[in-house]
Amino acid sequence: MQPDQPDIIAAIATPPGKGGVGIVRISGKNLAGIANAILGGLPKPRYAHFxxxxxxxxxxxxxxxxxxxxxxxxxxxxxxxxxQGHGGxxxxxxxxxxxxxxxxxMARPGEFTLRAYLNQKLDLVQAESVADIIDASTSQAARCAARSLQGRFSETIDKLVQSLINLRMLIEATLDFPEEEIEDLHNEAVNKQLAELKTQLNxxxxxxxxxxxxxxxxxxxxxxxxxxGKSSLLNQLAEDEVAIVTEIPGTTRDSIxxxxxxxxxxxxxxxxxxxxETSDIVEQKGIERTQAAIRNADILxxxxxxxxxxTHVKSKAMQVFSDDKLHINVFxxxxLIGLPARVESHENTVNVYLSAKxxxxxxxxxxxxxxxxxxxTGQAGEGLFMARQRHLEALKRTQVHLDKASEHGEQESEWVLLAEELRIAQDALSSITGRFTADDLLGEIFSRFCIGK
Incomplete structure (x- = not known):
């Protein structure tokens, strides 16, 4: 998705609809022609001109x-x-x-920020955080995205990458020059550094x-x-009358x-x-949507x-769903029977007793x-930074290869394999900030931005 750099791009940078102010943003090389045609000349740099x-x-x-x-x-x-004109x-x-x-x-979605990334004004994490700030649905999410935009996440990743590079350098130097003693590198020292890397990564x-x-x-x-009582429970959690509640079975026929x-x-x-089990066609459609919602759920x-x-019996309808999803049993x-509200935690199960009424x-x-x-909850503070699914996947790939590296750290005869696992771990980690990123990934990331950003 890399743009043709000589092109001049333009887009409306403010949201659709009416507003007090609207902004058209233009970026490229040599904007004098456009400025002369529309303004009569280029304005003085970094000054607001009427x-x-x-x-x-x-x-x-x-x-x-x-x-x-x-x-x-x-x-x-x-x-x-x-x-910046009137926002109509x-x-x-x-x-x-x-x-x-x-x-x-016309600029493509995210093309202004893509150019900022390609011109090294932002790394990939910072570029993504621009969209995250716009999309943030809570104030805490907005603050978290702002920390990523300021480079907090990138700095953390870069420090870990540098530690990986240092260890790789020592190991590969030992492999290339076995007759030299490189900082007294031995199995115990390697395993200690690997353990520190794994702790930091976790x-x-x-x-x-x-x-x-x-x-x-x-x-x-x-x-x-x-x-x-599903609809009643939704209303309680939302603190609003979102769903219709009646005594008639099958009232809720679609997902809310x-x-x-x-x-x-x-x-x-x-x-x-x-x-x-039902013969009602409309209700059957609702149950099909229920099944789809279950497949996409994080928690049941x-x-x-x-x-x-x-309380210990599953209906035939409930038996079709496996227990591989995270789930909470709510009684x-x-x-109606005078039980107190409580939580019972077992090995793989959590039971919550409550009254939705x-x-x-x-x-x-x-x-x-x-x-x-x-x-x-204890970690919901200044230390958090915004992360996406691809970041988690890259971190987990890094974790897998560091674990494999540990398996080869015991014997010096396996240090060639150790060095290779560390190289793969470094590549996975560097893909987060874009130091090592495929062009098709860039296309996927920036295509989800709004036009004008």
């Missing part, structure tokens, strides 16, 4: 501010011109079209997972038979989603159609009506949702 924006016939399109940032001191590292869609489109008439082309992985949850949120699906925030983490709660919240005395309607035990469930997803 100007009238004209078309090719000399008619006034709008008036506002013009700002010029010559390369390399701009967002993209190229010459950048920003035209018609005015913005007229101004953009005039830029296109003067030789610019700390980064934990923090990155926290940041990933802040950005992507948690998909929690409410499943169970009809009339066990509501996003809530727990400790700054977005949680996407999905209420689904009750699972049962499996509801049972505790007052029915069937609802404790108010009265709200007793709802806070216990909120805590268990975060715990099941791996959220660690």
């Amino acid at each position: 100007a009238r924006f004209s078309d090719m016939r000399g008619e006034i399109i709008d008036e506002g501010l013009a700002l010029y940032f010559p390369a390399p001191n701009s967002y993209t590292g190229e010459d950048v011109l920003e035209l 869609p018609a005015i913005m489109n007229l101004l953009l079209n005039e830029c296109l008439n003067c030789g610019a082309r 700390d980064i992985l934990v923090s990155a997972h926290q940041g990933y949850l802040l950005q992507e949120g948690i998909k929690a699906v409410l499943v169970g038979e009809p009339n066990v 989603q509501k996003t809530i925030t727990l400790s700054g983490v977005p949680v996407h709660i999905i209420d689904t159609a009750g699972l049962r 919240i499996r509801l049972t009506d505790v007052s029915r005395d069937e 609802n309607k404790i108010d 009265t709200g007793s035990g709802i806070d216990l469930l909120r805590e268990q949702i975060l715990h099941a997803a791996g959220w660690q």
Whole structure:
């Protein structure tokens, strides 16, 4: 997705719709032609100038501010011109079209930030954090993305990469010059450095997972038979009357989603159609959507009506789903039989007893949702940085190859294999910041940006 660098690109950089101010952003080499046509000349660099924006016939399109940032001191590292006018869609489109008439082309999604990355104004993590700030759904996620934009995540990765390079250098020097003693390198020293690398990597992985949850949120699906209280539980968690609640089985025939925030983490709660055998075509369609939601869920919240005395029985509909998903067993309607709200934790199971009607035990469930997803409240502070799925995958690949490296660290006869595993681990880690990144990955990343960014 690399752009043709000589091209001049232009786009509206403000959101669609009406607003007090709208911005058209232009980037490329030698913007004097466009500036002369629209403004009558290039503005003084880095000063806001009041100007009238004209078309090719000399008619006034709008008036506002013009700002010029010559390369390399701009967002993209190229010459950048920003035209700030009134934020009406018609005015913005007229101004953009005039830029296109003067030789610019329409920017592709994310192309301004891609050029910033290619011109080494940002690394790949920082570039991604631009989109993460825009997409942040909570204030904590926004702060986390801002830390990544400032380079906190990149600095952490770069330090670990440098430690890997240092160890590789010593090992490969020992292999190339066996008659020399390279800093008294021996099995114990190698294993000690590998252990330190693995500890540092694990700390980064934990923090990155926290940041990933802040950005992507948690998909929690409410499943169970009809009339066990799924809709009532959704309303309690959302603290709003989101779903219709009746005594009639099969009331919920389609999935209902509501996003809530727990400790700054977005949680996407999905209420689904009750699972049962039915001949109703509409209800069958709802159950099919329930099955699809279950496949895409991070956590299953499996509801049972505790007052029915069937707490240890799975219906035929529930038996079709395996236990490989993270799940929380919720025993609802404790108010009907006088049970207290509580949590029971077993080896691989968590049971929450609550009342969706009265709200007793709802806070216990909120805590268990975060715990099941791996959220660690004590780490939700300044140390977090935004992370994406590809970052987690790269960190896990690094972890796998460091583990393999440890297996070869015991015997010097296997240090050739050790050196190769460290090289692969370094490549995986460097792909996070873009030091080692395939072009097709760049295309995938920047295509998801909005146009004008």
